[in-house]
Amino acid sequence: MRFRFTHSAIDTAAARRELEHLGAGGYVSFEGWVRDHNEGQEVTRLEYEAFEELALKEGGRIIADALRRFPVKHALCVHRIGSLGLGDLAVWVGVSSTHRGEAFDACRFIIDEVKHRVPIWKKEHYRSGDSGWVNCERCAVVPHHAQP
Amino acid sequence: MKLNIQYYALMREQAGRSQETLETSAATPADLYGELASRYPFTLSREQLKVAVNSEFSDWSRKLESGDAVVFIPPVAGG
Numbered sequence: 148m149r150f151r152f153t154h155s156a157i158d159t160a161a162a163r164r165e166l167e168h169l170g171a172g173g174y175v176s177f178e179g180w181v182r183d184h185n186e187g188q189e190v191t192r193l194e195y196e197a198f199e200e201l202a203l204k205e206g207g208r209i210i211a212d213a214l215r216r217f218p219v220k221h222a223l224c225v226h227r228i229g230s231l232g233l234g235d236l237a238v239w240v241g242v243s244s245t246h247r248g249e250a251f252d253a254c255r256f257i258i259d260e261v262k263h264r265v266p267i268w269k270k271e272h273y274r275s276g277d278s279g280w281v282n283c284e285r286c287a288v289v290p291h292h293a294q295p
Numbered sequence: 296m297k298l299n300i301q302y303y304a305l306m307r308e309q310a311g312r313s314q315e316t317l318e319t320s321a322a323t324p325a326d327l328y329g330e331l332a333s334r335y336p337f338t339l340s341r342e343q344l345k346v347a348v349n350s351e352f353s354d355w356s357r358k359l360e361s362g363d364a365v366v367f368i369p370p371v372a373g374g
Contacts (some may be wrong), residue, residue: 195373198347198368226374237374266371267372268304268369
């Protein structure tokens with residue numbers, strides 16, 4: 148499958164091999180890493196959760212969209228799910244193509260669309276002991292601190 | 296009719312469960328969300344959510360049928 152989940156470390160060497168094509172002059176990859184801060188908070192770890200059945204469909208549609216829009220050879224996205232520590236690899240996108248331009252463009256397109264469209268959620272745990280679901284807490288109608 | 300509802304992420308925590316089977320007269324996902332929002336302390340408004348029926352994105356006005364699986368989708372944050 149061209150979009151998939153893994154519950155353990157992403158094997159980037161194996162993923163890269165899936166992109167090999169004798170007509171390709173190169174490949175571009177993007178790695179999303181767990182960083183130690185977000186919006187002023189010190190992050191200690193993350194949890195990723197997905198509605199896998201729909202996420203696999205939507206992720207597959209994104210890859211298909213990319214292959215239609217850009218003249219590339221292969222494209223693949225692997226997203227990790229579960230509990231991740233600082234520096235861990237959360238998502239990997241790779242694209243091979245005849246020339247580099249379309250590989251960069253397709254890779255950027257895929258990671259941007261995955262972030263916006265695929266039902267995956269990220270919970271950040273902070274040094275303060277607090278935690279929060281990214282994009283869900285600050286936009287909530289009633290802030291948590293206002294609740295009894 | 297009976298519906299199967301699955302909860303994810305913030306909504307799973309707020310509902311205190313990851314799924315349930317519910318006997319309801321809600322005709323649409325919009326009605327269903329209104330019913331559930333009166334039972335659970337959901338902080339997200341319907342405008343902030345998407346909805347899936349039987350593992351595919353759906354309109355809020357789709358007519359629900361007995362046995363449908365409904366998932367409310369909070370703002371996503373992959374990557």
